[in-house]
Amino acid sequence: MATQGFHEVVLIPGDGIGPEVSDAVRRIFAAAAAPVHWDEHVAGIAAIEGGLDVLPAATLEAIERHQVALKGPCTTPVGEGFTSVNVQLRKRLNLYAAVRPVRSLPGVSTRFENVDLIILRENTEGLYSGVENQLTNDVVMSMKVATKSACTRISHWAFRFATQRRRKKITVFHKANIMKLTDGLFLRCARSVHQTEYPNIDYQETIIDAGCMKMVQDPSQFDVLLLENLYGDVVSDLCAGLVGGLGVVPGANFGDVAAVFEAVHGSAPDIAGKGIANPLALLMSAVMMLNHLSATRGDERCKVAAERIKTAYDQALADGQKTRDLGGDLGTDAFAQAINDRLPPL
Numbered sequence: 001m002a003t004q005g006f007h008e009v010v011l012i013p014g015d016g017i018g019p020e021v022s023d024a025v026r027r028i029f030a031a032a033a034a035p036v037h038w039d040e041h042v043a044g045i046a047a048i049e050g051g052l053d054v055l056p057a058a059t060l061e062a063i064e065r066h067q068v069a070l071k072g073p074c075t076t077p078v079g080e081g082f083t084s085v086n087v088q089l090r091k092r093l094n095l096y097a098a099v100r101p102v103r104s105l106p107g108v109s110t111r112f113e114n115v116d117l118i119i120l121r122e123n124t125e126g127l128y129s130g131v132e133n134q135l136t137n138d139v140v141m142s143m144k145v146a147t148k149s150a151c152t153r154i155s156h157w158a159f160r161f162a163t164q165r166r167r168k169k170i171t172v173f174h175k176a177n178i179m180k181l182t183d184g185l186f187l188r189c190a191r192s193v194h195q196t197e198y199p200n201i202d203y204q205e206t207i208i209d210a211g212c213m214k215m216v217q218d219p220s221q222f223d224v225l226l227l228e229n230l231y232g233d234v235v236s237d238l239c240a241g242l243v244g245g246l247g248v249v250p251g252a253n254f255g256d257v258a259a260v261f262e263a264v265h266g267s268a269p270d271i272a273g274k275g276i277a278n279p280l281a282l283l284m285s286a287v288m289m290l291n292h293l294s295a296t297r298g299d300e301r302c303k304v305a306a307e308r309i310k311t312a313y314d315q316a317l318a319d320g321q322k323t324r325d326l327g328g329d330l331g332t333d334a335f336a337q338a339i340n341d342r343l344p345p346l
């Protein structure tokens, strides 16, 4: 939906470092003349502090209306309290496919060079279904849910995505030796979609514990990873560690209608309010959002803005302009300014 030449997009700044990194993204989008108008809404602790529900109806309705959102991280209490806003959003909007590209960046030296992985995570089922029971005072239980329809849906999505991106191989990480029914179903669905529709894409399966070891020994043996919900969550952070950490890994959650773009990282309470968070992961998520707007709405200006911002942040990093998590000394605002200073002319 375009208003006076701008795409209306929901912005949820989020909690902790969320408002700081969101502000940096807004500044960079303004400097890059990205054709986006932010419709700001709250969720999470920010919503509760404003006397609203943790996921206010107005926030949900705005995403349903505009179909695209950029979301900062939302805090979830540990071991008590409300259900994660992130999980609720993914379920309510049926955002069943999460995409997390993990790539080496110029000027960020890590153990491996040229890491180029894409993590595809099923976003609606597994242990994240939140079906937990207290059986007795001392016994609790959590239900892992897998359905043929959701496992088949994410498998189709993954193979279609890999084909469109000209990726060569999909590896499923699983634990079907132990969880024979749930992970077994996930594997059967992935195999079936591979064999019947995408035989030209190389398909492999790895038991997740060994897969993690192989990943940290040599990530170049992997290309696209397909994982159920919890495994996708854990392996995303593991892979982030290969390219510089959580400050540099973006993400997107797709359904058939809406798409919500967000960094892999959380609200980072340990550094919140200090002005030192790396805004790059949210900025890269916002660049993914621009490419999505370009692809779904045919607006070339979004593609141009995405390319200019990417060129600018690559150049900033190559010039040694970095936040502390990457070994530099810039704060959030100074790093955003370093990016703006390197935006190529229109």
Ligand code: NAI
Residues within 6 Å of the ligand: 017, 021, 072, 073, 074, 075, 076, 077, 086, 246, 247, 262, 263, 264, 265, 266, 267, 268, 269, 270, 271, 276, 277, 278, 279, 280, 281, 325
């Ligand atoms: P976290 O991702 O917030 O932080 C882990 C570590 O990475 C911390 O040391 C933090 O300082 C660092 N870090 C994260 N992002 C950074 C950035 N942009 N720049 C520099 N350093 C960064 O994970 P944690 O501490 O386990 O979770 C904190 C809260 O975030 C929890 O309430 C959790 O539920 C929530 N969370 C929310 C997510 C979301 O909204 N999508 C995703 C993950 C966690």
